[in-house]
Amino acid sequence: MVAFQENIEPMIRKLEELLGLSFKIFLSTAIVVIVLGVYVANLLFGNHSLKVLQGLKNEKTILQKEIVTLKEDNARLHKKYLEWSDAQ
Helix, strand or coil, rough: CCCHHHHHHHHHHHHHHHCCCCCCCCCHHHHHHHHHHHHHHHHHCCCCHHHHHHHHHHHHHHHHHHHHCCCCHHHHHHHHHHHHHHHH
16 A cells, blocks of 8 residues: 555656646546536436426427317317207
8 A cells, every 4th residue: 555655646746736736626626527517417418408398398388289179179069969969
């Protein structure tokens, strides 16, 4: 374990010089950015995405049109039934 730390320490120092900040800050910032990226990707492409919302709105519109059509059919058939029952 000590040998590994001695071997990697110069690489970490060189990386810190290139980045201009400590390795711990860089690593924690990278983790936060990755987590936020996954969250935003899930919002855009996951089960609760904008596409799903738009699809549900389209389905709602189609169903509302179908309701109007079925109400008209129901009224027509009810009128026909009443005319038929009056003829009996």
